[in-house]
Amino acid sequence: MTTALLPNFFAGRWQTGTGEGTPMFDPVLGTELARVSSAGIDLAEGFAFAREQGGAALRALSYGQRAALLSQITEVLQANRDAYYEIATANSGTVAKDSGVDIDGAVFTLGYYAKQGHALGDAKLLLDGQRIRMAKDPAFQTQHIQVPTQGVALFINAFNFPSWGLWEKAAPALLSGVPVIIKPATATAWLTQRMVKDVVDAGVLPVGALSVICGSSAGLMDQLQAFDVVSFTGSAETGQIIRSHRAVTELSVRCNIEADSLNSALLSPAATADSEAFKLLVAEVAREMTVKSGQKCTAIRRIFVPRALYKAAAEAIGARLAKTTVGNPRNETVRMGALVSQEQKASVLAGLAQLKTEATVLFDGSAAGWVDADASSACVAPVLLGTESPMSAKVLHAVEVFGPVSTLMPYDSIEEAYAMIRRGEGSLVCSVYSEDHLFTAQASVELASSHGRVHAISPDVAALHSGHGNVMPMSLHGGPGRAGGGEELGGLRALNFYHRRSAVQGSSLALDVLAAQGSQLAL
Known part of the structure; x- marks a missing residue:
C-alpha cells in the first residue's frame, strides 16, 4: 500500500x-x-x-x-x-x-x-x-x-x-x-x-x-x-x-x-602514549567516527600521529570503538544507529573498498554483528584503517567516505604532517591535540589557510570544548578548496x-x- x-x-x-x-x-x-x-x-x-x-x-x-x-x-x-x-x-x-x-x-x-x-x-x-x-x-x-x-x-x-x-x-x-x-x-x-x-x-x-x-x-x-x-x-x-x-x-x-571535506586530527610531536593529549585525541576520534554513524561533513577522516605512536593509537582507538554497539536505535543498548539509506550504505561500502587499496584494516566492528537489526538494514560498523606509508598514498588524501570510517597515518616530522593535511585540498575543520600552547598557536597559524576552523584541544579545556565536529553558531562554518569555499x-x-x-x-x-x-x- x-x-x-x-x-x-x-x-x-x-x-x-x-x-x-x-x-x-x-x-x-x-x-x-x-x-x-x-x-x-x-x-x-x-x-x-x-x-x-x-x-x-x-x-x-x-x-x-x-x-x-x-x-x-x-x-x-x-x-x-x-x-x-x-x-x-x-x-x-x-x-x-x-x-x-x-x-x-x-x-x-x-x-x-x-x-x-x-x-x-x-x-x-x-x-x-x-x-x-x-x-x-x-x-x-x-x-x-x-x-x-x-x-x-x-x-x-x-x-x-x-x-x-x-x-x-x-x-x-x-x-x-x-x-x-x-x-x-x-x-x-x-x-x-x-x-x-x-x-x-x-x-x-x-x-x-x-x-x-x-x-x-x-x-x-x-x-x-x-x-x-x-x-x-x-x-x-x-x-x-x-x-x-x-x-x-x-x-x-x-x-x-x-x-566534501577530508577533515584531520593532529597529535603533537611531543605527545606520548601516556599523555593527556594522546588520550584526548583517542576519545575524540572514536566519538567523531560514531556520532550520526560518521555522517557529518565535519567528521574526522584522517588522523595524524607521530610514527612512534602509530601502533599505540591504533590499539587505543580500536578499544574505544569496540564498545560501540550498532543496530536498531530503538534498542537502549545501541550506541550507533544506521546510515540514512541503502544508497548511502552502498556508497560507504564502495568508498571503503577504495581506501583499502592503500590501507589495511586496524579495527572492524562488523564482527560484533547488529543489535535488533540484520544485514538487510542500512547499518555499517565503524572501521579504522591505517597505513604506514601515508606520504606515498593518493586515494587516502582524495576520497571521503561519508560514514564511520577513518584512516590513521604516522608522520616523521611536523612539516610532513602539515603537508599531508594540506593534501586534503581544503577542509572544514582540523583539530590539534597538544599540551604545549606555543605549539598549538603555531599549528593553528599553519593550518588556518586551508581550514575554515581549527579546533585546538588541550587538557585545560578537556571538559569545556565543544567537540571537533560540532558546529557552533558563534564560530565560522565552511572551508576553502574542495570544502566548497563557502x-x-x-x-x-x-x-x-x-x-x-x-x-x-x-x-x-x-x-x-x-x-x-x-x-x-x-x-
Missing part, C-alpha cells in the same frame, strides 16, 4: 505534488514512511510570492522584531521536540543522542541568533565601519551600510542534518529580513517538512517568509533572479552544477557551497551573505539620519 504524499508549503499555501512521488524509508526496518513530490508545482509563482509578499513583510520589521520571531520559532520547536525525535529515529536511523545533535543543535542556533538580533534593536539597516571624510571640509563624507537583499534565499540541503541544516541557514536569513525556500534532501525530508509545518501552523512568520518544497530539485535554480541567494550543502559534483548555472554565471546570484555562521558575520553593502557619499547631515536608522555592525 502506497503511503501518503507530504504536502509542500509554497506560494503561501499547502500544495501536494502530483504523481506517485519518491518514497522515504526506515533505514533499519526497511518500511516505507511517506512520499514526497514537487511535480506539478508552479515554481515561478512560489518564488515570486516569497520575494514580493514574504520579503516585503520581513523588511518592514526591525532586526529586534525579527529576532522576536526567531524566539517564537524556538518555542514552537521545543513544544514539538518529542515528535521530532520519533521522526529522526524512524527516518534517519539515529539514536537519541545523535538526533539531539541535529534537533537540539537547531534550537540552540535559533536561540543564539534571536539574542544577537535582539541586541540590534530597532535598526533597519547596519552601519559597516565608521564614516570617512572625503574632502577637507567634513561636511562631505562616506558611510558604508548594509541592507537586506530584496530577493529570496534558496537552500538546497543535505540528508544528514534535516533539522540543523534548515535552521542554521534560516536563522540568519530571517533575521536579515530575507524569505527562505527550503529544498531538503529527499531521503530525510520528513523532519524538515514537519518542522516547517509546525511553524506555519503556529502563524509565527509572515506568509511567504518560510516555504518548503520536497522532492525533485529540477527547475529551482532556473527561478533565481539577480538579488536572490542560493546556499547548498552536499557533494562537490552537485556544487559544481550549481556554480555553473546561468543564475550564478550570468546573473551573479550570490552562491554559498559546502561540499562561509556560514560565525556570529553576525552570517548576516553578510543576506545583505548588500553600499557606500553612501553625501552630507554629514544626511548620514546623521542614516545613523539614527542603523545599528553599528560589531563583529
Whole structure:
C-alpha cells in the first residue's frame, strides 16, 4: 500500500505534488514512511510570492522584531521536540543522542541568533565601519551600510542534518529580513517538512517568509533572479552544477557551497602514549567516527600521529570503538544507529573498498554483528584503517567516505604532517591535540589557510570544548578548496551573505539620519 504524499508549503499555501512521488524509508526496518513530490508545482509563482509578499513583510520589521520571531520559532520547536525525535529515529536511523545533535543543535542556533538580533534593536539597516571624510571640509563624507537583499534565499540541503541544516541557514536569513525556500534532501525530508509545518501552523512568520518544497530539485535554480541567494550543502559534483548555472554565471546570484571535506586530527610531536593529549585525541576520534554513524561533513577522516605512536593509537582507538554497539536505535543498548539509506550504505561500502587499496584494516566492528537489526538494514560498523606509508598514498588524501570510517597515518616530522593535511585540498575543520600552547598557536597559524576552523584541544579545556565536529553558531562554518569555499555562521558575520553593502557619499547631515536608522555592525 502506497503511503501518503507530504504536502509542500509554497506560494503561501499547502500544495501536494502530483504523481506517485519518491518514497522515504526506515533505514533499519526497511518500511516505507511517506512520499514526497514537487511535480506539478508552479515554481515561478512560489518564488515570486516569497520575494514580493514574504520579503516585503520581513523588511518592514526591525532586526529586534525579527529576532522576536526567531524566539517564537524556538518555542514552537521545543513544544514539538518529542515528535521530532520519533521522526529522526524512524527516518534517519539515529539514536537519541545523535538526533539531539541535529534537533537540539537547531534550537540552540535559533536561540543564539534571536539574542544577537535582539541586541540590534530597532535598526533597519547596519552601519559597516565608521564614516570617512572625503574632502577637507567634513561636511562631505562616506558611510558604508548594509541592507537586506530584496530577493529570496534558496537552500538546497543535505540528508544528514534535516533539522540543523534548515535552521542554521534560516536563522540568519530571517533575521536579515530575507524569505527562505527550503529544498531538503529527499531521503530525510520528513523532519524538515514537519518542522516547517509546525511553524506555519503556529502563524509565527509572515506568509511567504518560510516555504518548503520536497522532492525533485529540477527547475529551482532556473527561478533565481539577480538579488536572490542560493546556499547548498552536499557533494562537490552537485556544487559544481550549481556554480555553473546561468543564475550564478550570468546573473551573479550570490552562491554559498559546502561540499566534501577530508577533515584531520593532529597529535603533537611531543605527545606520548601516556599523555593527556594522546588520550584526548583517542576519545575524540572514536566519538567523531560514531556520532550520526560518521555522517557529518565535519567528521574526522584522517588522523595524524607521530610514527612512534602509530601502533599505540591504533590499539587505543580500536578499544574505544569496540564498545560501540550498532543496530536498531530503538534498542537502549545501541550506541550507533544506521546510515540514512541503502544508497548511502552502498556508497560507504564502495568508498571503503577504495581506501583499502592503500590501507589495511586496524579495527572492524562488523564482527560484533547488529543489535535488533540484520544485514538487510542500512547499518555499517565503524572501521579504522591505517597505513604506514601515508606520504606515498593518493586515494587516502582524495576520497571521503561519508560514514564511520577513518584512516590513521604516522608522520616523521611536523612539516610532513602539515603537508599531508594540506593534501586534503581544503577542509572544514582540523583539530590539534597538544599540551604545549606555543605549539598549538603555531599549528593553528599553519593550518588556518586551508581550514575554515581549527579546533585546538588541550587538557585545560578537556571538559569545556565543544567537540571537533560540532558546529557552533558563534564560530565560522565552511572551508576553502574542495570544502566548497563557502562561509556560514560565525556570529553576525552570517548576516553578510543576506545583505548588500553600499557606500553612501553625501552630507554629514544626511548620514546623521542614516545613523539614527542603523545599528553599528560589531563583529
